[in-house]
Amino acid sequence: MTDILSITILLMGAFFFLAGTAGLLRFPDTPGRLHALTKADNLGLGLICLGLAIHDGSLQGILLLVFIWLLAMFSATLSAFLIARWHETRRSEAEHD
Amino acid sequence: MGLTELSILLPVLMVFGPLLLALLVFLAQWQRSADWLGMGLGLILLALLTPFSGAVLLEGPLEMQLGGHDRGLAIPFYVDGLTLAMLWLNTLLFLFIQVYAGAWLQLKQPAPAAEFRPLFLLLWSGLNALFLSGDLFNLYVTLEITTLAAVPLVILSHGHAAMAAAMRYLLFALVGSIIFLLGVALVYAQAGLLSLPLLQEQAEPHPALTVALLAMTAGVAMKAALFPVHAWLPEAHASAPSPASALLSALVAKAAAYLILRLWMGPLEAQWTPAMAQLMGALGAAGIIYASIQALRQTRLKRVIAYSTVAQLGYLLLLIPMASVLAWNGVIYHALTHGLAKAALFLAAGNLIMVLRDDSLRNLAGCDRVLSKNILVIGLAGVAIAGLPPTGGFIAKWWLISAALESGQWWWAVVIGLGGLLAAAYIFRILSYAFFSPDPHQETPIHQAQGQLTRALVWPPVILAFLAIALGMAGGLLAPFLEIAAPVTGAQA
Amino acid sequence: MIEPGFLLDLLLCLGLLGIAGSAVLSRGQFRATVLFMVFGLLMALTWARLQAPDLALAEAAIGAGLTGALLLNACKATYTRRQAGEAASQDDAPGTVFRLVAAGLSILLAAGLAWLMYSLTVADGPAAAMARSEGESHFLGNPVTVVLLDFRAYDTLLEMAVLLLALIGVHILIRHYRLPDLHPPAPVSPPMLTPLLTVATPLMLMAGLYLFWAGSQSPGGAFQSGALLAALGVLYRLTGRLVPTGTASPGLRLILVIGLALFSLFACAALIWSSAPLQYPETAAYSLVLLIEFALTLSIAATLLMLFSGSLGLARGQTS
Amino acid sequence: MTVMLYATTAATLFALGLYAVLVRTGLIHRLLAANVMATAVFLFLILVSAENPEGVDAIPQAMVLTGIVIAVSLTAFALALLRYLQAADDEEDQTGSQDGRQNGPD
Structure with a gap:
């Protein structure tokens, strides 16, 4: 029963990753791509961690997975922020010229 | 100290002495005191090498397992006649080039001293480690040490040309x-071993090992600049600062060529066929002829000497098709003579450049009167490289030609003779510029600049050139040492 | 029915080939660099899949991480240089005939090598058997660390010399050809950098020291740990917490050589208690290994950081 | 089956790297290609290690770890050299070619 649950959640996570990647490839501009990537990937990663946590079951495993999830969220936020800022600087420079 | 202790201590000292000194110099940023320590170390090693060679002669080839592990698991130090010869060459050259380089650094502004000395010492250690190593993967690591010490030496002489040459190298x-x-990797996958002495005992013919031998040969040939993958060498060796050129030509390229002989003659001897041996010999011969002709066409002194290196390295490959003790001795003798003579040539060239500011051959006109010792060095070292009697080069060629005739392969004898003639031609071409061209210089500027040349700059090349000549008298004395554990059968020298 | 494990292997291999191919054949340095970093990450997965966790850690930290940072450095240098508007015209390609011949030979080589490699991976060699039997009762628990620091300690020692030589080579370049700093501190520090560093510093320090400590018993060791600590240094360098200086301070030089120096001293000192260099003494072997490994970690971290920094020394910068 | 897959991958990566070294002229691409070749050799070594019938062989793993560090050292130095070489190229372009050979050997 737990196996089916965890596999379902893992598949859902994989689907969100796929959707995020498709967005990255298909959206035309930087903010759009960031939008697709950050939203979908964070959800996908969360689902995958959840699925793995259900599969693993031990307290230590769950704590580690939560830790990994938080770290990944943190770095994703930061890199998305930096990319967005770089984009803004570039745009304002272009307008001034 | 007994002989056993000495045979343990000396190899350790040869690797770790220069290594620890390099770290100390890097840490404390010593300048002149580093030279004195380096010379002291060189003298100690030279003094210990004599009884050590005796011990190896008496007790046979030395094999020492590092870390005290079992044979096959540990990395061994392995010393036979070939290793001994290379260790001697290394110690002698580093000792004299150290003297030269110390004086040279004093004259260079801005002095690249802070980097030159650690590089120099680490290269010394790395070359000793390479010659002592009896383990395939360890040889890879030591090869990388020599590469990463040699390439920065090239960029020590500033400028775009040097950097471009270094990048290519x-x-x-x-x-x-x-x-x-x-x-x-292929050897390890097939034989499950990396230790050369063990491979020699156990290796049976296997196609994978043949492929491995060819791959290793091709890889090392690129580092040794053997024909036809020599394209990087002339520019790199010519644009490096002169003490570095001497090291690169006399030792670094030769260390890679040494590896080819080491692999073909010992551990992987069962893996090649006579046809492959003939092909290797043919590549060597092509290198000798092609690079000698190129040397004849150069207009700059250091490029002539650099092309000569490509040519002279070709002789080492002639051992493979002949594979007799006589050829073995001849090739080692050739390596020794070439090492001493080539270092002498580059150091003398460095002196000439320091005075003339440029190394065009045309500029040499009139140098025979004011820079006589340096021109003398070019003459003497050139005679040794061309192989005229009574030099070391003559003995080497004599042995090689006899080996060729004994094995019925007269064509190598022709190549050797032709190579000697061409070498004589390019050396005399340099000398003719110095002696016979009309003198375009006012005598005074050269005389003034000549005052810069201190004894520490003038004498090392002179001594090295005389050593290259003196080797010609010591052939019978040294032959028993060269033959220690010679992995070939056949006529004694 | 294809096993799921094989499917994963197949995907990994196809990914490796595709990404490596597009990296080395792509136009543009930046594109090639980013693809190469992805290749490094896939490689890390492959190492994990082939039961080499030590390598997976090292590849992720060194292969993908630091090499990537160095490559991006080079891209940045080229980009800064070409801002004047000069187009990238460097790639004057060789002729079609040459390409075709090279391609044909490469395909032959690939086929031959593949067959050879496939036919070779079966037996248990003598060295492997010895390493296994000797390693079982060894005072270090991680078999890879046993080989790195005991059986083949000499290789590890010399490899430290290679690392130092690379740095000395870079020093020559820096000292003789003055170029502007690649990473000048930004006039305004982005608001999120300080919280990043306050979180990242303890985490990376802890992870780095854990890798060092765990290395003797489980995957990890001096190289992985040193690379992680160097990455922390790279963060500090990029955010202006560390600024370049024109001289290497004595303390920095000491850290750069301490690993190699201690290792070499031990190699020679071993002759006092045994007849072979690099042999560990009967007693206190474990503490000796820990000491040497710690020194190695420090040297590796410092050397990698300085290779990235492109300066002779580093000093504490002003934080805004 | 798995062995054949990885052996083919290693061999192809090696040949691919060699091909790119031969036909690419950009230095960064050549460096990357050399790194791909090195990785191919490492992959083969690890395959040998993993396929050992008696269990994982640690010696190739240690060799590869050493190889990775050596590769990163060489790459780091080569990239630094590349940067300074390009800067010198620019300088030479600016000052014109008349003193291009000024820095002769010494």
């Missing part, structure tokens, strides 16, 4: 070392 060396590593 680095790319060749990088790809070469990866191809070599592929060979090492």
